[in-house]
Amino acid sequence: MNKKIMIVVYGGFLRGMGHVVRMKRLAKELIQEGNDLYFYTNEQVCVEMLSHSAWHVHLVKESNVILQIEQDIKEINPDLLLIDVLHCELQLLRSIKASSSNAKLVLFEEERTEACQLADAVVNGIYGGLDEKHLQVNGTDYFYGTPYLLLDHEISKLKDTYEVRKECKKVVISLGGSDPEGLLTKAVSALREAGHLHILAVTGKASRIEEKIKATHIQFIRHTDQLSAHLAEADLAIVAGGMTLYEAVCIGVPSIVLSQVDHQAVTATRFAQKGACYHLGLGRLVDEKDIWRAVRRLSGSYFLRRSIHLNGRSLIDGKGTERVKNILIYLMNHHQKEHKDV
Incomplete structure (x- = not known):
C-alpha cells in the first residue's frame, strides 16, 4: 500500500524560492518509491514551480491554512508530514501535530527549540554548518550539516x-x-x-x-x-x-x-x-x-x-537528497512504533 506524504512549503518574493526548489527535488525522489504526495503552498508562483502530473498541489491562504490542513489530514491520513516554512508559526505546527495521530513530522531548516520539540526529525543541511552531525534529543532526531543538503540529483x-x-x-x-x-x-x-x-x-x-x-x-x-x-x-x-x-x-x-x-x-x-x-x-x-x-x-x-x-x-558530496530520502523512508517504515508525544 502506498505511503501518503503531505508537504507544506512556502516561497515567494520576500521568502525566496529555495524552500520550494528543494522540496520539489525531494518529492521527485520520494515519488519513485511509489508514494502519494500532496503539496500545500502559499503563492501562485510556487504552485507553478511545483506543478507536476505525479502529485497534487494545493494553494492555501496563510490566514486559513490551519483549518484546511487539519481537514485534509483527517481525509488523507498521511504517514509523513514535511514542513519547510521559514519561521513557521508554532500554532500551525501544534495544530498539525494534534491532527495527525499516526504521521511522523519532519521539519527542515528549523532551529527554534519549541518547534523542534514537536518534530520526530529535524533536517538542517544549511543551518547545521559544514560538518555532519546526527544526534537525538528528547525523542527528536537531528541531522546537521552539508551531507543533508537537498541538491539536484545531477x-x-x-x-x-x-x-x-x-x-x-x-x-x-x-x-x-x-x-x-x-x-x-x-x-x-x-x-x-x-x-x-x-x-x-x-x-x-x-x-x-x-x-x-x-x-x-x-x-x-x-x-x-x-x-x-x-x-x-x-x-x-x-x-x-x-x-x-x-x-x-x-x-x-x-x-x-x-x-x-x-x-x-x-x-x-x-x-x-x-x-x-x-x-x-x-x-x-x-x-x-x-x-x-x-x-x-x-x-x-x-x-x-x-x-x-x-x-x-571536499566540503559537499552532493548526495544529500538520497540520504534524506532514506531517512524519511525509515521513519515511515517504523510507523508501528509509538508516535512521539509532546
Missing part, C-alpha cells in the same frame, strides 16, 4: 566531470529565485564593459527584475531547471549565499558571493574561511566597482580559481 555527476580551464571565458550570474535586493542588475551592470567575457544572467521564478541592460556579451534567461548544468559550463559564477552557492561549491565552480540576507552571509563566510569561495559580503552594501575588481582578479588568475575549486570539492 550534481554528483557534474562534480566528477568539472574542470577548471586555464582561460576564463564564461561567467554565470544567479542571485536567487526572487532576488529581493535586485543584486542581479547590480552584478550585470558591473560587467557591462567586460566584453571579453560571456555573461549568462539567470533571473529567478519570483524575481521582479526587468532585463534593461543590453550588450552583445550579456545573455539573460528566465528561470531554468537546468541551473546546475549552466554552472557546470561556467569558468566563474556570481551567486547569492543560498542553495546555488552550495551547488557551485559542490561542483567546484569558482564563485564570487553577494549575500542577500544575514544568514546567507554566515554561510558564505564559512565557505570563504575554507577558501571555497570569494565572499564580498551583503550585496546591498557592495559597490559595482568591487564586483568588477573581484571578477577581474579571479578571471585573470587560473591559480586562484583552481584553488577555490579544490578547496570546495
Whole structure:
C-alpha cells in the first residue's frame, strides 16, 4: 500500500524560492518509491514551480491554512508530514501535530527549540554548518550539516566531470529565485564593459527584475531547471549565499558571493574561511566597482580559481537528497512504533 506524504512549503518574493526548489527535488525522489504526495503552498508562483502530473498541489491562504490542513489530514491520513516554512508559526505546527495521530513530522531548516520539540526529525543541511552531525534529543532526531543538503540529483555527476580551464571565458550570474535586493542588475551592470567575457544572467521564478541592460556579451534567461548544468559550463559564477552557492561549491565552480540576507552571509563566510569561495559580503552594501575588481582578479588568475575549486570539492558530496530520502523512508517504515508525544 502506498505511503501518503503531505508537504507544506512556502516561497515567494520576500521568502525566496529555495524552500520550494528543494522540496520539489525531494518529492521527485520520494515519488519513485511509489508514494502519494500532496503539496500545500502559499503563492501562485510556487504552485507553478511545483506543478507536476505525479502529485497534487494545493494553494492555501496563510490566514486559513490551519483549518484546511487539519481537514485534509483527517481525509488523507498521511504517514509523513514535511514542513519547510521559514519561521513557521508554532500554532500551525501544534495544530498539525494534534491532527495527525499516526504521521511522523519532519521539519527542515528549523532551529527554534519549541518547534523542534514537536518534530520526530529535524533536517538542517544549511543551518547545521559544514560538518555532519546526527544526534537525538528528547525523542527528536537531528541531522546537521552539508551531507543533508537537498541538491539536484545531477550534481554528483557534474562534480566528477568539472574542470577548471586555464582561460576564463564564461561567467554565470544567479542571485536567487526572487532576488529581493535586485543584486542581479547590480552584478550585470558591473560587467557591462567586460566584453571579453560571456555573461549568462539567470533571473529567478519570483524575481521582479526587468532585463534593461543590453550588450552583445550579456545573455539573460528566465528561470531554468537546468541551473546546475549552466554552472557546470561556467569558468566563474556570481551567486547569492543560498542553495546555488552550495551547488557551485559542490561542483567546484569558482564563485564570487553577494549575500542577500544575514544568514546567507554566515554561510558564505564559512565557505570563504575554507577558501571555497570569494565572499564580498551583503550585496546591498557592495559597490559595482568591487564586483568588477573581484571578477577581474579571479578571471585573470587560473591559480586562484583552481584553488577555490579544490578547496570546495571536499566540503559537499552532493548526495544529500538520497540520504534524506532514506531517512524519511525509515521513519515511515517504523510507523508501528509509538508516535512521539509532546
